[in-house]
Every structure is written in structure tokens, then in C-alpha cells.
Amino acid sequence: GQSLEQPSEVTAVEGAIVQINCTYQTSGFYGLSWYQQHDGGAPTFLSYNALDGLEETGRFSSFLSRSDSYGYLLLQELQMKDSASYFCAPRVDSWGKLQFGAGTQVVVTP
């Protein structure tokens, strides 16, 4: 079957580091995308891992282990504006179809 698991909610204080784990089981797999979505807004692209390893983009980093069907998004130096929902989304076919789970709500407190 197909499944996608990530924590439903994470709370942290400004300046902290948060890691959002994602485990997936899909019929096809080409890579793992991460998207951020603020309330009422559009999902915005954060990162994409096609190969194993760590990708760093500013304060955000993403990791993939294909053999473990596992990835994570690391948010460093948390800011209030980082309060949002974060989705891991496996790319499940060659045409770029994304499979989304329910997402992780990140709440940043002062």
C-alpha cells in the first residue's frame, strides 16, 4: 500500500532548531519534495532531494535516505514567520506527480 507519515504538530521557541521527519511508502519514487504553506496561502517549494544525502538552502536543510524510505526537513534559527504547515511530498512518477500527507503544523513561540 501507500502511506506517508509525518508528525501532526511541532512547537518550538524562536531561535530553536526543529526537525520534521517523514517516512513514506509509495508505488513509485523519484525524489522527495518539501513545501511550506501558511494559513490561507499557497504551498511554496522549499527543497527537493533526488539522491541520498543532505541539501542545504539557507536556514533550511533537507535529508533523504532512499534505502530507509525516510527524509527530514531541518529548520534552524526559527523565526516567527516560520509558523506554518510543512508537507513532505514524494514525487511518485516520471511526470512529477506529488503525493502529499496531512502535513506538520509548526508553531513558533516567542
Added chain:
Amino acid sequence: DAGVTQSPTHLIKTRGQQVTLRCSPKSGHDTVSWYQQALGQGPQFIFQYYEEEERQRGNFPDRFSGHQFPNYSSELNVNALLLGDSALYLCASSLEDRWKSYNEQFFGPGTRLTVL
């Protein structure tokens, strides 16, 4: 450079009615995907259009149909609306990646559909 645009922003319909949602992709993009996002859930894939044809489809009934025009813009049509069709409908555009190595999808702001 305009990103992905969608219209209308909000829409209220009653059960049984039909609705058409519109999407203009990011400049230079040729592929359009539609997603449905229910409250508190992640986006669910409806279908994808490329070269004016539906290339693939998610687990949605035939009441959901679409179209892509020569300028790559797209429409999503939903017939015989049900209460459960109330959701945020998102359009995402991308550039066909011949080498299948990368695929960043840009999402529009969505159309909030409420069915009463």
C-alpha cells in the same frame, strides 16, 4: 514575472450546480496539475495536463474534468457538486523535464469553493 494565477479567489455554489475554475501557469511552464485540499489536509492530486491532454489522473470521479488551452492555461470543471467538494482547489505549474531529474512545481493561491 507573474507566478501562477487562479480565478476566482472564492466561490459559493449549491449542491447539484456546476463550477469552472481557471489557472494561468507561470511564464514558460507547460504542465499544469490540479489538486484538491480539504481543510486540515494536504493537497490531493486530481489530474495533470500536458500538450492539451490529460496525461494522468488521481482517484477522482468523472464529475471532475479539465482542459488545457494552447497558451498552457487550464480549467477545472466540476459537475453535480456535492457538499464534500468544498475545498481549496490548487493549480500547480511546472516545466516538462525531459531528463526527469528535477521537477519543481509552483502553486497558485487557490480557489476556495464552498458548496451549500
